[in-house]
Amino acid sequence: MxxxxxxxxxxxxxxxxxxxxxxxxxxxxxxxxxxxxxxxxxxxxxxxxxxxxxxxxxxxxxxxxxxxxxxxxxxxxxxxxxxxxxxxxxxxxxxxxxxxxxxxxxxxxxxAAGLAEARFGNPKAREGAVILLTLGTGIGSAYLIDGTLVPNTEFGHMVIDGKEAEHFASSAAKEREDLSYSKWAKRVSKVLNEYERLFWPSLFIVGGGISRKSEKWVPKLSVETPVVPAELRNxxxxxxxxxxxxxxxxx
CATH class of the missing domain: 3.30.420.40 (ATPase, nucleotide binding domain)
Incomplete structure (x- = not known):
């Protein structure tokens, strides 16, 4: 070894x-x-x-x-x-x-999380344009083209409807406002729809602690692009x- x-x-x-x-x-x-x-x-x-x-x-x-x-x-x-x-x-x-x-x-x-997921996570993360989002205190992002990293994207700071995305769609916002998974998923969908419109990704990967409960909210998302939970977790x-x-x- x-x-x-x-x-x-x-x-x-x-x-x-x-x-x-x-x-x-x-x-x-x-x-x-x-x-x-x-x-x-x-x-x-x-x-x-x-x-x-x-x-x-x-x-x-x-x-x-x-x-x-x-x-x-x-x-x-x-x-x-x-x-x-x-x-x-x-x-x-x-x-x-x-x-x-x-x-x-x-x-x-x-x-770093994007590099790891592209190499060892879902095989589709190495194909086309892929956006990884870590949903936590804020929204971290990694943008990969055929597995190659485009460093330092800050998609969580994109302004949508007058607010930075992470201010209303992070998992911290869900906790702070005591949102149900359904209500929070609508906010996340709004963010992902904007990323879709601008970047046309082939896949979204969602990470952060809340991805452990992906079955409670990923199916509620209304986006065209497939969304899968991160596999490597922490x-x-x-x-x-x-x-x-x-x-x-x-x-």
Whole structure:
């Protein structure tokens, strides 16, 4: 078993890492989780990542997801992490804390999930234009063309009927307003119909914790494009991160 990578998924509440079998998408050994430091500054998060790598006894390349738009290995936004991440030079940060010789790839968390789902999830995710949406606190997105990632889409911020999509159709909005699955599905349908009109995808993949209950709401959606739940669930970020550095992706 030689095709092993390592991925780390930085979230608002926890930072998780694991060895990944890059041929199967399965974890090798246990996942390590450490609570996200507060405040979640670049230095504090980088030191937590270093601790995970130390615990795992991993000194090879590492892929890292961030809840951020990442361009030219610079963080341009910060969602559920400290605002000091904005304009952070990720190469310099990780080089300082993880070692200058180690290859590190940092990418958006939804983009990482999209890579993983396209490789190890539904086979149709590698055909044509596919949109993956993570429905949680907001709406994260990944856009794939024949399995190739178009990085840093922010479809959840698209304005629909005067509101950002994630403000009324995220799973957080469902909880906040105590919506039934039927009422919430109408909102999600409105968002997906707009994405259909603009991008004409061949498939929607829906992830996030609420995808575990997909049978309660996916059949209620009124969209032409097929909608399927994500298959990797909470493995996707770590797996996609490990794939990114293995493929030398540095968005």
């Amino acid at each position: 030689t095709n092993i990578g390592f991925g780390i998924d930085v979230g608002g509440s926890g930072i998780k890492g694991a060895r990944v079998d890059l041929d199967t998408g399965e974890f090798v050994g246990d996942r390590i989780k450490i609570l996200t430091p507060k405040p979640a500054t670049p230095t504090a998060v980088a030191e937590t990542i270093k601790e995970i790598l130390t615990q795992a006894e991993w000194d090879g390349p590492v892929g890292i997801t961030l809840p951020s738009v990442v361009r030219d290995q610079k963080a341009l936004t910060a969602a559920n992490i400290d605002p000091s991440w904005i304009d952070c030079d990720l190469r310099a940060l990780m080089s300082e804390h993880l070692g200058a010789e180690r290859e590190v790839s940092v990418l958006n968390d939804a983009d 493995r996707a970020g770590i797996v996609g991160a490990a794939m990114a550095v293995d493929q030398h992706l540095h968005p």
